[in-house]
Amino acid sequence: MSSPAYRPPDLLLVGPEHVRRYRETDGEVGYEWNGAPILLLTTTGRTSGQARTSALIFGRDGDDYLVVASQGGAPQHPNWYLNLLAAPAAEIQVRAERLRVRATTASDADKPRLWSIVTEVWPNYDAYQARTDRSIPVVVLSPV
Template sequence: MTLFGKEHVERYRATDGAEGYEWQKGTTILLLGTKGRKSGREYTHPLIFREHDGAYLVVASKGGAPEPPAWYVNLQADPEVTVQIKGEVFNARARTATAEEKPQLWREMTEVWPAYDEYQQKTAREIPVVVLERA
């Protein structure tokens, strides 16, 4: 069974990632908690990730849509986030990879999910790589 959205978050949390950590095509998933920039509500998003030098990388692709995902806009307003990887939950600070960092980090992420290159071709916006660093 492939999990998506709210159900993915619920199963991941209920099982400490036993269900939902491993996802499609060998990818792994973390849960990213952000605060709504307008509502102040807490939101949780299951995202493909990769570890990199003690930090964690995610991609704000939204499948190549012309606008970024809401979670990315929210973390730009408030970069203090929560991250859950399997049973471990921790605070982190999110930042967009710099222009110097991005080419290497993009390659690392397309190794685990090659479709990111297709998503980038579908949109005029530059799809960001987000670095999540433990607080």
């Protein structure tokens, strides 16, 4: 059985630099990354209590925003996801718009439909899932 196709992304804009450029330009720089839309997710650090911001690919399901806790197929969940499990109230920025959201992990019943939405946006998620034994969560960010 062959593993899903993987398309290496351009990593010129990642991490804190991506967040900084996105914020200072209201997404003019950084909203589109490797052909995928990006939002900024700000969570509350589960240990520090400090605001933590990540630039994440997203999909849409009606009014909800969908993000994937893939961490490239790493064996552990990303810190932003662990922060949301501890404190599901968060904020997102989509271009210049800032919204308060509440995070929930997609149920086993909803995940296949939502997974198809996010893999349409970023097909590499299938390759990431093939790299790990953990079930990669789809997170639903619902505006409040």
